[in-house]
Amino acid sequence: RAKEQGRNSYQFxxxxxxxxxxxxxxxxxxxxxxxxxxxxxxxxxxQYELASGRVVGVEALVRWQHPEKGLxxxxxxxxxxxxTGLIVPLGEWVLKTACQQAVSWQSGGLxxxxxxxxxxxxxxxxxxxxxxxxxxxxxxxxxxxxxxxxITESTVMKNVSGTIKIMNQLHRQGISLAIDDFGTGYSxxxxxxxxxxxxxxxxxxxxxxxxxxxNDLSIAKSIVAxxxxxxxxxxxxGVERQEQQELLQKMGCGYGQGFLFSRPLPATELEPxxxxxxx
Ligand code: C2E
Ligand code: MG
Ligand code: MG
Ligand code: MG
Numbered sequence: 001r002a003k004e005q006g007r008n009s010y011q012f013x014x015x016x017x018x019x020x021x022x023x024x025x026x027x028x029x030x031x032x033x034x035x036x037x038x039x040x041x042x043x044x045x046x047q048y049e050l051a052s053g054r055v056v057g058v059e060a061l062v063r064w065q066h067p068e069k070g071l072x073x074x075x076x077x078x079x080x081x082x083x084t085g086l087i088v089p090l091g092e093w094v095l096k097t098a099c100q101q102a103v104s105w106q107s108g109g110l111x112x113x114x115x116x117x118x119x120x121x122x123x124x125x126x127x128x129x130x131x132x133x134x135x136x137x138x139x140x141x142x143x144x145x146x147x148x149x150x151i152t153e154s155t156v157m158k159n160v161s162g163t164i165k166i167m168n169q170l171h172r173q174g175i176s177l178a179i180d181d182f183g184t185g186y187s188x189x190x191x192x193x194x195x196x197x198x199x200x201x202x203x204x205x206x207x208x209x210x211x212x213x214x215n216d217l218s219i220a221k222s223i224v225a226x227x228x229x230x231x232x233x234x235x236x237x238g239v240e241r242q243e244q245q246e247l248l249q250k251m252g253c254g255y256g257q258g259f260l261f262s263r264p265l266p267a268t269e270l271e272p273x274x275x276x277x278x279x
Contacts, residue, residue: 113274153184177198
């Protein structure tokens with residue numbers, strides 16, 4: 001009977017798993033095509049200095065404009081891109097496009113605007129990463145001080161000595177480094193101060209209930225204090241409501257980003273926004 005059950009569950013799961021891996025293969029082939037056929041697009045979300053209400057930067061966030069499935073969110077294809085290695089050409093496309101956009105905004109008079117670009121673990125560790133960043137900065141003419149790379153806390157903590165080496169080189173060139181999704185990983189505080197970081201981004205999961213959860217509030221406060229001690233900027237992700245913004249400002253969080261201010265938008269839709277913000 002046990003045998004029968006085992007066989008049943010085997011038979012039950014197999015077609016399902018096949019359908020799943022088949023789906024993934026299709027998606028991988030599709031993603032390859034997407035890169036070649038320019039189906040990826042960047043949306044941009046402004047980052048605000050809370051005290052002044054000034055836009056100080058924009059984060060580039062990739063989307064996939066799929067011919068049949070419509071706009072696909074990065075959470076649905078970045079992990080696949082990581083597993084297959086497609087993240088390397090994809091990441092280069094994102095970096096290049098974001099830098100080009102930043103140069104075009106700057107030549108249009110929107111100065112003092114940093115461009116923040118997400119870098120995934122595999123992309124960051126790949127041996128050609130530093131060269132590709134340099135090449136793209138040269139090709140686009142973006143001064144390195146206007147580029148900020150966002151690397152998640154878990155990526156940074158995976159191989160500390162390797163991370164420090166890469167980060168030091170980027171930092172020496174004048175590129176800023178931010179830790180994304182901070183608070184969700186397991187940072188060793190003694191390591192943290194050895195990284196040349198300019199910003200911690202408090203993960204949105206701590207901001208969502210910050211006005212009701214004493215726990216989340218104290219975590220956010222600790223991160224703000226930590227950033228201050230280490231002389232880093234601190235930005236709250238996922239700010240959706242006025243009360244959150246006020247609370248964050250009161251506790252000394254310098255910067256914020258979220259739907260309260262703006263959703264990520266295509267470049268052309270963001271421009272009037274930047275002007276409105278006094279840029
Ligand atoms: P992330 O870098 O932490 O980006 C923040 C995510 O939160 C974005 O989702 C953004 O649209 C969303 N968000 C912003 N404000 C709010 C808010 O007020 N409320 C809520 N609920 N969400 C908000 P998105 O664009 O879907 O990106 C998801 C993740 O995908 C990013 O998280 C990042 O890890 C990854 N990703 C996006 N673009 C790229 C890319 O070009 N390269 C790499 N490697 N990863 C990327
Ligand atoms: Mg990010
Ligand atoms: Mg984040
Ligand atoms: Mg995230």
